[in-house]
Amino acid sequence: MKIATAAYPMDFLADWDAYASKITSWVSEAAGQGAELLVFPEYGAMELATLAGRAVAADLESSLRAVSDHIPRADALHADLARVHGVHILAASGPVFDATIGPRPVNRARLFTPSGAQAHQDKQIMTRFEREIWGVVPGHPLALFDTSLGKLGILICYDSEYPLLARALSEADLILVPSCTEALSGYSRVRIGAMARALEQQCVTVMSSTTGACDWSEAVDTNTGMGGVFGPPDTGFPATGVISEGRMNQPGWTYAEIDISHIAHVRADGVVLNRAHWSEQTGRDAPAPIRSLR
Numbered sequence: 001m002k003i004a005t006a007a008y009p010m011d012f013l014a015d016w017d018a019y020a021s022k023i024t025s026w027v028s029e030a031a032g033q034g035a036e037l038l039v040f041p042e043y044g045a046m047e048l049a050t051l052a053g054r055a056v057a058a059d060l061e062s063s064l065r066a067v068s069d070h071i072p073r074a075d076a077l078h079a080d081l082a083r084v085h086g087v088h089i090l091a092a093s094g095p096v097f098d099a100t101i102g103p104r105p106v107n108r109a110r111l112f113t114p115s116g117a118q119a120h121q122d123k124q125i126m127t128r129f130e131r132e133i134w135g136v137v138p139g140h141p142l143a144l145f146d147t148s149l150g151k152l153g154i155l156i157c158y159d160s161e162y163p164l165l166a167r168a169l170s171e172a173d174l175i176l177v178p179s180c181t182e183a184l185s186g187y188s189r190v191r192i193g194a195m196a197r198a199l200e201q202q203c204v205t206v207m208s209s210t211t212g213a214c215d216w217s218e219a220v221d222t223n224t225g226m227g228g229v230f231g232p233p234d235t236g237f238p239a240t241g242v243i244s245e246g247r248m249n250q251p252g253w254t255y256a257e258i259d260i261s262h263i264a265h266v267r268a269d270g271v272v273l274n275r276a277h278w279s280e281q282t283g284r285d286a287p288a289p290i291r292s293l294r
Helices: 016-032 044-052 054-058 060-085 128-134 157-161 163-168 184-201 260-269 274-281
Strands: 002-009 037-039 088-090 094-096 106-112 118-122 145-147 150-154 174-178 204-213 228-230 242-245 252-257
Touching: 002 016, 002 228, 016 037, 016 044, 016 060, 016 252, 037 174, 037 204, 044 054, 044 060, 044 094, 054 060, 060 088, 060 094, 060 106, 060 128, 106 150, 157 163, 157 174, 157 184, 163 184, 174 184, 184 204, 184 228, 184 274, 228 252, 242 252
Parallel strands: 002 037, 002 204, 037 088, 150 174, 174 204
Antiparallel strands: 002 252, 088 106, 094 106, 106 118, 145 150, 204 228, 228 242
16 A cells, blocks of 8 residues: 655644645645555644634634534545545544543544545543643543554554553554654654554554644644654564655655555564564563662
8 A cells, every 4th residue: 555644734724715725635645646545643633723713723722622613524524535535544633522521622533434434543641731731631542443454553642652552453554643743852752652663563653743833823833743654674674664754844745655465474474573472571571679789
């Protein structure tokens, strides 16, 4: 399959048509290059807050609610584009107020397929900004999505830094990692996490990023990142584990071609078998005793 993963700049939008035109253009470009799976980043949906005006977009709480209000319409747009272009789309995540969860929003990414099927994945572990400032909360648990492209899992940004979450998705062929990071250090943490998860579970991870400045938002005012696709540095994959990567802070798609049979092969007969040997940690993973050598 061919994958397109985004380095996505958020814009101050004049109206809904401007948003629809932007998303349609991005999807059309990737589909035109033969991509079958398109991955947008974490919190890329925050640009929807600008549809309510600069004052709303600049206010943290108001922006959360404004974005959540526009998600159903954005979902309808993505669903239509997935059907028309025959692609799978992971839409940019955004805050969603879900009454089944509680009074505070979750950080939700939504997945759309050419057949019209769709699903969502909520972030599991919040960063300090999300929990201390925004009041964003964990949502529904992890799920594994069985698609015509293979089994897909989603670890939103900070979630990718936790190996037990990836282990819960150990049957995934691909783990999608939409991210939103302010500084190079944050980008590096998520990239290292994505690469480590590809190593441990012997799968492919796909990282997308927000890029550029948004002077209309306190939440996503500065963004650093690029697209990247990673695999285990083993049989059938690059020795560095880097299948493809973009250029730092340069907006656009990063493309990669993946042969999913290589994932099954490396899991069965790789130079190392990290995924199969995972259980050998059990019994050896208790807190280590301190032995004084002073």
